[in-house]
Amino acid sequence: RSDRGGTISLSGGPVTSAGKLTIDNSGVLTIATDTQVTTGSTNGTGFDQSGTGNVVLGGSISTSDGSISFNGAVSLAASTGTSVLRTVGTKGAAIDFLADLSGNAATRRNLQVVSGSKAVTFAGSVMNVGVLRLQEDAAGMTGKVEFVGIVGASGIATVSRAYEVLFNSSATIAGATTFNNTGALTLGDSAGADLFVFTGGFTNTSGTTILQGDSLQTSNASLSALNLQVKKDSSISTGTGAVTLGSLLVDGVTANLANGSGGISIGTLDSGTLVIDTTGALTVTGLVGYGTIPDLVNIQRAQGGATFQGKVKAAEARIGTANTGTVSFQKSVAVSTLSPLAGSYALRLEADTTVDSASVTFANTGALTLGDSAADLFSFAAGLTAKASSSLTLAGSFSAGDTVELGAATLASAVSIVSGSGLTVGAVASAANALSLEAAGVLALASMADTRGGLRIVDASTATVGALGTSFAGPLTLVDSQGAVSFTSVVKATTLTLTSNQAGGVTFAGSVTADTLSAASGAGDIFWQSDITVSGQATLLTTGTVTLGNQNTDAFAFQGGLGRSGGATELRGSVSTSNFASITIGDIVFNGTSSITTTGGLIALQGAVTLSTGSIRSEEHTSELQSHS
Numbered sequence: 001r002s003d004r005g006g007t008i009s010l011s012g013g014p015v016t017s018a019g020k021l022t023i024d025n026s027g028v029l030t031i032a033t034d035t036q037v038t039t040g041s042t043n044g045t046g047f048d049q050s051g052t053g054n055v056v057l058g059g060s061i062s063t064s065d066g067s068i069s070f071n072g073a074v075s076l077a078a079s080t081g082t083s084v085l086r087t088v089g090t091k092g093a094a095i096d097f098l099a100d101l102s103g104n105a106a107t108r109r110n111l112q113v114v115s116g117s118k119a120v121t122f123a124g125s126v127m128n129v130g131v132l133r134l135q136e137d138a139a140g141m142t143g144k145v146e147f148v149g150i151v152g153a154s155g156i157a158t159v160s161r162a163y164e165v166l167f168n169s170s171a172t173i174a175g176a177t178t179f180n181n182t183g184a185l186t187l188g189d190s191a192g193a194d195l196f197v198f199t200g201g202f203t204n205t206s207g208t209t210i211l212q213g214d215s216l217q218t219s220n221a222s223l224s225a226l227n228l229q230v231k232k233d234s235s236i237s238t239g240t241g242a243v244t245l246g247s248l249l250v251d252g253v254t255a256n257l258a259n260g261s262g263g264i265s266i267g268t269l270d271s272g273t274l275v276i277d278t279t280g281a282l283t284v285t286g287l288v289g290y291g292t293i294p295d296l297v298n299i300q301r302a303q304g305g306a307t308f309q310g311k312v313k314a315a316e317a318r319i320g321t322a323n324t325g326t327v328s329f330q331k332s333v334a335v336s337t338l339s340p341l342a343g344s345y346a347l348r349l350e351a352d353t354t355v356d357s358a359s360v361t362f363a364n365t366g367a368l369t370l371g372d373s374a375a376d377l378f379s380f381a382a383g384l385t386a387k388a389s390s391s392l393t394l395a396g397s398f399s400a401g402d403t404v405e406l407g408a409a410t411l412a413s414a415v416s417i418v419s420g421s422g423l424t425v426g427a428v429a430s431a432a433n434a435l436s437l438e439a440a441g442v443l444a445l446a447s448m449a450d451t452r453g454g455l456r457i458v459d460a461s462t463a464t465v466g467a468l469g470t471s472f473a474g475p476l477t478l479v480d481s482q483g484a485v486s487f488t489s490v491v492k493a494t495t496l497t498l499t500s501n502q503a504g505g506v507t508f509a510g511s512v513t514a515d516t517l518s519a520a521s522g523a524g525d526i527f528w529q530s531d532i533t534v535s536g537q538a539t540l541l542t543t544g545t546v547t548l549g550n551q552n553t554d555a556f557a558f559q560g561g562l563g564r565s566g567g568a569t570e571l572r573g574s575v576s577t578s579n580f581a582s583i584t585i586g587d588i589v590f591n592g593t594s595s596i597t598t599t600g601g602l603i604a605l606q607g608a609v610t611l612s613t614g615s616i617r618s619e620e621h622t623s624e625l626q627s628h629s
Helices: none
Strands: 007-010 022-023 029-031 035-037 047-049 056-057 060-061 068-070 074-076 080-085 096-097 110-114 121-122 126-134 145-147 151-158 163-165 171-173 185-187 195-197 202-211 215-217 223-229 232-236 243-250 252-257 264-270 273-278 282-284 296-302 305-306 312-319 326-329 331-342 345-351 351-357 360-361 369-370 377-380 384-386 392-402 404-406 409-419 422-428 435-438 445-451 453-461 461-464 468-472 473-483 485-486 491-498 506-508 512-519 527-528 532-534 538-540 546-547 555-558 562-564 569-571 573-578 581-586 589-590 593-599 603-605 614-618 620-629
Touching: 126 360, 151 163, 163 296, 223 232, 243 252, 264 273, 331 360, 331 581, 384 392, 392 404, 404 409, 435 445, 445 453, 445 573, 453 461, 581 593
Parallel strands: 007 029, 022 047, 029 056, 035 060, 047 068, 056 074, 060 080, 068 096, 080 110, 096 121, 110 126, 121 145, 126 151, 145 163, 151 171, 163 185, 171 195, 185 202, 195 215, 202 223, 215 232, 223 243, 232 252, 243 264, 252 273, 264 282, 273 296, 282 305, 296 312, 305 326, 312 331, 326 345, 331 351, 345 369, 351 377, 360 384, 369 392, 377 392, 384 404, 392 409, 404 422, 409 422, 409 435, 422 445, 435 453, 445 461, 445 468, 453 473, 461 485, 468 491, 473 491, 485 506, 491 512, 506 527, 512 532, 512 538, 527 546, 532 555, 538 562, 546 569, 555 573, 562 581, 569 589, 573 593, 581 603
Antiparallel strands: 593 620, 614 620
């Protein structure tokens, strides 16, 4: 039918065309709400509005595999209800809106399109419509539905069939929206500023969601997606609504994911840059970076805490200053750069951690936990600093290519720390766990009150060590040192072993108490500047000089005996044994007022004895050598 001047109205009941129905109107074409237009039964006979006039669509149109096309702008009738466009016979046919589609803002009539295996295209804008029902739940529904222009609708309804839905421009959907189609959902075309607002919430747990727009948001409503792929720099925000993502691929771009108290849950994360900002909690349950390594995982804010339950790989992991909860990495972490910025949050790295590029400074002021078992391995290619936290707990083995600076620390297991340069550790609370320290540069340990697990020191430069074993004593071993080692305070040990010192000597400025004492031939010069009590045997084989005392009142009680050979000994003070234990010394120099006393044990001075005046006096139970200078 053709009309070049007036209007055309189809109303009053069914309208049936034996063949294809073509309407070439210049005026308004009205298809009333009481009208069902049906084209002929022959497959391929369709409906074509080819004129330049507008269309008011209230009724429905059905074809048998014939296409439906509107050339003019279409307005849905100002009444409630649903208009249906259906082209399915055996396989379906295309449905095309070549111009704008609009509805009445007050009534918002619904529209359903059913095209089978063929495409539905809205080439213009779609505004003020009710619910857009895309396809029907029947076999063969694979035709994609594409919105080229902007969309404003009360809702979107889809069915669980394998077809795509594409929004190439901005869209605002008022109701809670669930996409049930198993084909991809594409939001945006990467061109222009495309904004997507699903006011009542967004759910797509059936297929992949591809975000190529600038933003995806809800209004204090939840957002859930099985597989979200972000292809353009975008922001995702939900107000107070929860965010749940089965997997998130930020494909070489930046995604800002923000919400309020609802929190954020992500299954897996790959590629690109992700910025998290939530007043709730962040939970990542799966792997990060095991498909494509992200450039940056930035926890800008997660006030309810952040938990990574799976392994993490990234070029950089950053924790922002606005965090106040606990940020926890429960499995291994491998990054080039780790940036825990200053903030009141607590941080836990509970498994193997590798930082293969930049130095790491843990600037958080909350609790810091590095490792939760002795098997954990921490590798830092450059330096490591952890001095700002309210508490520091260590477990496992630590290695760094540059300087290590740690504050006061609690050991949760045996701990080994190896530094490629200097190593500084504050007061250590060991809870009976072992500690091994090895540095290529200067080493400093403030104190370790409980040494029951043992303390082992290896140093390539100088070392300074504070009080040891003051609460519980354990084994202390100086394995090797290249420079001077100074124990500046009280030392209490079960076994005190000095193995090797290349230069500078080993100095004990405070009193020393041990069950046994041994110094190997390579232990170097040893200086004791205060009292010593050794309940068992003391064996000093070092070829360096052993200096006992710098005051006449210094007392050296080797209760189980003293064997000294290999190098010279200088004494100022008193040396004694108990229970018939003997004393054997090679070369000895007596300084100040000195004495060597046993209770019935042998005194054997087997080398040169140097003293200005003196006497040797033997008694029934005591042998004594005295020198008074």
